[in-house]
Amino acid sequence: MKSERKVENMGIISRDIGVDLGTSYIRIYLKGHGMVLTEPAVVAINKITGEVLAVGKQAKEMLGRTPDNIVAVRPLKGGVIADFEATKMLMSELISRIIPKSLFSKPRIVVSIPSGITDVEERAVEGVVYGSGAKDVFLMEEVMAAAIGSKLKVEVAEGTMIVDIGGGTSEMAVLSLGGIVASNSIKIAGDALDNDIVEYIKKQYNVIIGLGEAEEAKIQIGAAMASMTDEKMTIKGRHLVTGLPQTITVTTEDLIAAMSDSIKEIARVLKLTLEQTPPELAADIMERGIVLCGGGAQLKNLDRYISEITGMPVYVAETPTDCVIKGVGSALENITVLKKATKTKRK
Numbered sequence: 001m002k003s004e005r006k007v008e009n010m011g012i013i014s015r016d017i018g019v020d021l022g023t024s025y026i027r028i029y030l031k032g033h034g035m036v037l038t039e040p041a042v043v044a045i046n047k048i049t050g051e052v053l054a055v056g057k058q059a060k061e062m063l064g065r066t067p068d069n070i071v072a073v074r075p076l077k078g079g080v081i082a083d084f085e086a087t088k089m090l091m092s093e094l095i096s097r098i099i100p101k102s103l104f105s106k107p108r109i110v111v112s113i114p115s116g117i118t119d120v121e122e123r124a125v126e127g128v129v130y131g132s133g134a135k136d137v138f139l140m141e142e143v144m145a146a147a148i149g150s151k152l153k154v155e156v157a158e159g160t161m162i163v164d165i166g167g168g169t170s171e172m173a174v175l176s177l178g179g180i181v182a183s184n185s186i187k188i189a190g191d192a193l194d195n196d197i198v199e200y201i202k203k204q205y206n207v208i209i210g211l212g213e214a215e216e217a218k219i220q221i222g223a224a225m226a227s228m229t230d231e232k233m234t235i236k237g238r239h240l241v242t243g244l245p246q247t248i249t250v251t252t253e254d255l256i257a258a259m260s261d262s263i264k265e266i267a268r269v270l271k272l273t274l275e276q277t278p279p280e281l282a283a284d285i286m287e288r289g290i291v292l293c294g295g296g297a298q299l300k301n302l303d304r305y306i307s308e309i310t311g312m313p314v315y316v317a318e319t320p321t322d323c324v325i326k327g328v329g330s331a332l333e334n335i336t337v338l339k340k341a342t343k344t345k346r347k
């Protein structure tokens with residue numbers, strides 16, 4: 001799928017847009033056309049003029065490489081908005097790629113939000129979405145969207161559990177009869193794991209590596225627990241003592257050690273959520289299993305690790321990174337689901 005896809009010549013263009021406002025990636029769904037855009041949540045700005053120079057993939061490539069007059073930032077941190085103006089610029093640019101502003105006045109937008117955010121953080125999301133050109137804003141909790149996008153039967157009187165491990169937050173919830181029975185959210189997820197790897201390599205090898213290198217190592221050879229093979233990977237960084245470029249070889253065992261504490265904390269909060277669940281629903285989950293989604297769900301052996309910790313079957317959702325936006329899209333396409341699963345905010 002192309003990251004820049006302007007929806008043109010498709011008959012009447014819908015004004016209904018769904019947005020997965022993730023810490024690492026922003027995904028956009030257009031009613032009647034499906035998911036039409038996925039871009040890194042990064043924006044590059046000229047500090048002198050305030051001009052947006054690049055967004056998405058192009059801006060991400062600038063991280064750590066910009067001159068003094070340009071700043072490339074990730075405006076969402078820990079699942080919430082850290083830089084209001086930069087987020088608004090990013091959203092406006094991405095939405096304009098889907099629906100040129102000259103065609104319509106303002107679209108209706110459904111946007112996913114972490115379940116654990118405060119009222120102030122929720123209002124910040126509303127402000128950004130309105131500022132990017134929305135007529136009406138519908139807020140949808142990520143865990144509900146992820147459950148719907150994972151094709152879980154959230155409307156029935158049975159317990160289902162979803163664990164969404166994104167870039168900034170890990171969220172877990174037990175759902176029944178279309179509502180959230182128990183949920184928890186922690187700011188330990190993909191970004192925290194990348195930082196863990198950076199710190200571990202700094203301590204063990206006296207080498208500083210970038211977050212991009214850490215993320216790539218996590219994807220290529222990272223794991224939550226050991227398996228039969230211990231893979232290796234060469235990464236580049238800068239030696240702490242000499243200050244010179246340095247190449248080192250890290251192993252899966254290194255990455256397991258680096259990420260161990262964070263993964264244990266995610267598992268602890270998951271178990272806490274199960275403890276807060278009524279016994280009848282816990283029995284349902286024991287039978288049906290726990291579903292993992294989000295980019296973090298792709299970490300090798302994470303499903304096996306959580307299964308061993310909880311004693312329950314654990315499954316990774318099909319296309320785990322797209323579960324939230326698929327759930328948001330389902331709400332857009334079905335007015336009944338939209339009314340039940342979202343909060344309406346109108347100017």
